[in-house]
Amino acid sequence: MEFGLTDEQRQIREEITRFAENEIVPVAEEHDVEESYPHDVVDAAAEMGLTGAYIPMEYGGAGYSILDTAIITEELFAYDPGIALCIVSTSFGCEAIMNFGTDDQKERFLEPVALGEKISGAAISEPDTGSDVSSVSTRAEKDGDEWVINGNKMWITNGTVGDFFVVLCETNPDAEGRYNGFSQIVVESDRDGFSAEKITGKLGIRASDTAELVFDDVRVPEENLIGTKDAAFMQQMQFFDETRTAVAAQGVGIAKGATRAALEYAQDREQFGQSISEFQAIQHKLAEMATNTEAARNLTYKSAWNVDQGEDITKLASMAKEYASRIAVDVADEAVQIHGGAGYVNDFPVERFYRDAKITQIYEGTSEIQKNIIAREMLGKGF
């Protein structure tokens, strides 16, 4: 059993630190306040290859493992979760293309994402479809050699900045079983009948773009269907381990960043004639924050490592996602507490961490859903 990072992984971490301190930290507050997408930072990140880290080398990516990707995600989120999400989400949806796409689809879609020329998105949720994904109602009907798509998708990351979306559609309403009859179809944002409206007023990760997508008789060629028709759920399920581990890594990063900020502030701030870090109450908070972060990190790395070994780890990935997101919220809360009044305004990054942390308990399956999955696996029930 090995717990250490390789030289290469350490080097990645150091280079990301340099990148984040120079390119992300100086503009983080501005993009949060203005709810603006950080195009310049994403371009710089693309140049460094951060936008398609897990895409194979042959398609222009860096071919990094899920564990490597988790380390990258953690490091970026420790500086600013909003901008970090913009960077890591540029390839959302691409895991389906990578695993089930034809060579032609990989060339068409993966390569431009890896090179930073295009941004993708995954469109699953709908106004009436959240936790219960099997209720998807966006419809794709075949007309000659084209798919005609109608419906609405809600809360879609990169909605107004994305170049294409992997859209979960119902392709066979008569299929038996509630998880059959759905397909993943790529829809480019420049197709007629596609529109996206930005959702503003978010609590956190405000630099990230979130939108509602409307498909009004959007026509795409049949070659845009990924993998097997009607089998999207079986396909999608294979990435849950991957995508949940990735959100767990986001949580670890947020906890790490909030702890770092709190530790620094505690040593600077003086009350009653001494540094507040001399008070045992503050010391205990810091100790718990660091310990919980480390526990979340170990769960996350274990989950990532197992995905890389090709193991099916539904329960472990859900545990990592649920636990790390909870720790992110708790640690950010304590970090604000340690800052006192100064933590309540955006002069310090902890105010942002506090707001940003919450999303990790909501997207990619809420905490309640993760616990349902863990219990279901424990009880030996199928899905």
Place this chain on the structure above:
Amino acid sequence: MKILVTVSEVATVEDAFEIDGTTIADQYLGADLNEWDDYAVEEAVQLQEADLADEVVTVTIGPEDADQTIRQALAKGADRALRVWDDDLADVGLLDPGTKADLLAAVVDDEQPDLVLSGVQTGDDSFGATGVALADRVGYQWAAVVNHLEHEFADDTASVRRELEGGVEELTDVDLPAVLTIQTGINEPRYASLRGIRQAQRKPLEVQTLDDLGIEGVDSALALTEMYEPESETDVTVWEGGADDTAGDLASLLREKGVAQ
């Protein structure tokens, strides 16, 4: 054209630290690629990307711990790395620039580069002498504090712009082979890409001992005798009023201090 870039790992220190004798305690220290060398590596890699250089080799004097730092240069595009180290060097302690130049000269003899790029100075010891001392040892032409290099080497000459005292700059041509000491700001160093970091793990990093270089014993003319934090003084002048009234005062103060002319 073959380019040799001399790179060093420098000590970085936290804002608050404690001095213990002639060292700073480990917990306050980090290590990084010397800032000036980062620009030198970038310049070399750009020359390679412009098809003006065929090979970029880096050389470092330092212990195994420095490998991580050397790989940064490989990740940014250098082709291979050499690291000179020997137990004898560890015993010497603080190496003077002349001794470093001797070691690097042996590498230049082996490698026969057309162009050697070094940083103007290191961020920790700040001697600012190694590059030019090396040029002297190997009999190359040199230009110090170069802040622009033409990416064209007509008639085997390098056209450079150098920074002189008092904001004056000089344009000059240097015959190859030459050593140029590179100033920060000459270019914009890139971040190592993820692909670059991956590829760097497989690029050759060769260690050379004093024996390998044909050097017998080294000692240094320098010894570190004391380390202390200098007293810092701040001297602030504040003028009340708008720019129209105060700009003249500011200008004469800057002239008086020698900052502006």
